[in-house]
Amino acid sequence: MKTLRAYSLAAVGTVLALAAVAEARAQSSETIRQYQFAAGSDGYELVLREVPRPVASSGEVLVRVRATSLNRRDWSMLNESVRARGVNFDGAIPLSDGAGEVIAVGEDVTRFEVGDRVAGTFFSEWVDGQRTAAGLASARGASSGGMLSEVIVTHEDGLVAIxxxxxxxxxxxxxxxxxxxxxxLFTEGNLQPGEYVLLEGTGGVSSFGLIFATAAGAKPIITSSSNDKLARARELGAVGTVNYRENEDWQVEVRALTDGAGVDHVLEIGGRDTQSKAMEALAFGGHFALIGGLTGAAPPIPVGSLVRTGSSATGIYVGSRADFEAMNAFMEEHQLRPVIDRVFSFDEAQEAYDLMGNGSFMGKIVIAH
Structure with a gap:
């Protein structure tokens, strides 16, 4: 009779054998597994399909994707509200964010070779300098190829070393x-040591803002409706925390945490429910980074307030490859690691989307391939 340990070892062996088979297929099969958006009666659905294996042409790189992660944008693409605006994602590959290993290169590729560890840039064609219409049109997971696939092909300019x-x-x-x-914080905000940073919530952008500001010697203050998440934020370096559900006028408490001076930087992701209050917490000469609208579209920024206080506001839409490379250098210098809430398997992609939708996470949600 087999012991429980024997059964456990057998189960582990089966899982490893299945993983080995899947990996062999991804590396050499003529087909690969790939998620795509499929139009349904109520928005879009995730469908796992078997498709022909891509080939690297001149200037292109073939990447065995090892992991992807979700952003709120990815979850929104499944909603009827996006489809109602006339955006067609049918057949597109989801997710902008992913990392993996170079397994083949086309002719004339000079930036990478087989075996290199890489991540895709959010905009595959925004390399450096100011944003352009062409660069913004190359966002992955929408008008350009997404990352939720066993293997992807992309131009070498759309990758960075990790x-x-x-x-x-x-x-x-x-x-x-x-x-x-x-x-x-840095490219547009010119963050300096000792400056106060206001971070709204504990999702991906705010969690990165927290670890970046802490490493730079700044003073992050973070809001959340969860005291458990705020406790975790203090462990990661937050000098002040405010529960906005328990304190409707949270901007007053934020300002008090700065001895009345206000915060020097705001990463504004909330939109309608947060923008005006965050503006009240902004210091003279502060920088307001307009990023998102999780609670809905916000009214226009009051220009008179910016003029009076000598503050500035910048619209942020991710960034260029040069920004990505500068960030990576900073993370390597300080040995920073992102905040990851949970890692799902490739076959659990829908469960990862569900967690993104209910909001009960901190930091990032990852899918391992």
């Missing part, structure tokens, strides 16, 4: 939320 100290799961969290927080 820091050696990060796992694939950690690197997969960087392209959107990480670069957005970096751009808002």
């Amino acid at each position: 820091p050696d100290h990060l796992t694939y799961e950690e690197a997969a969290t960087l392209p959107c939320a990480g670069v957005t927080a970096w751009n808002g």
Whole structure:
């Protein structure tokens, strides 16, 4: 009779054998598994399909994707509200964020070779400098190829090398939320040691803002409706925390935490329910990074208030490959790791989307391939 340990070892062996078979197929089969958006009666659905294996043409790189991560944008693409605006994602590959290993290169590729560890940039064609219409049209997971696939092909310009100290799961969290927080605080905000930073909620952008601000010697203050998440934020370096559900006028408490001076930086992701209050917490000469609208569209920024206080507001839409590379250098220098709430398997992609939808997570949600 087999012991419980024998059964356990057999189960582990079966899982490893299945994983080995899946990996062999991904590496050499003529077909690969890939998720796609499929139009349904109520928005879109995730469908796992078997498709022809892509081939790297001149200037292109073939990547065995090892992990992907979700952003709120990805969850929104499944909603009827997005489809109602006339956006067609039918057949597109979901997810902008992913990391993996180079398994083949086309002719004329000079930036990478087989075996390199890479992550895709959010905009595959925004390399450096100011944003352009063409660059913004290359966002992955929408008008350009997504990452929720066993293998993807992309131009070499749309990839960056990932820091050696990060796992694939950690690197997969960087392209959107990480670069957005970096751009808002450093590229546009010129964050300095000792300055106060207001972070709204504990999702991906705010969690990156927290670890970046702490590493830079700044003073992050973070809001949340969960005291457990606020306790975790204090462990990660927050100098002040405010529960906005328990304190409707949370901006007053935020300002009090700065001895009345106000915060020097705001990563504004809330929109309608947060923007005006966050503006009240902004210091003279502060920087307001406009990022998102999780609670709905916010009214226009009051220009008179910016003029009176000498403050500035910048619209942030992720960033360029150069921003990504600068962020990676900073993370390597300080040995920073992202905040990951949970890692799902490739076959559990829908469950990952469900967790994103209910909001009961902190940091990033990852899918391991």
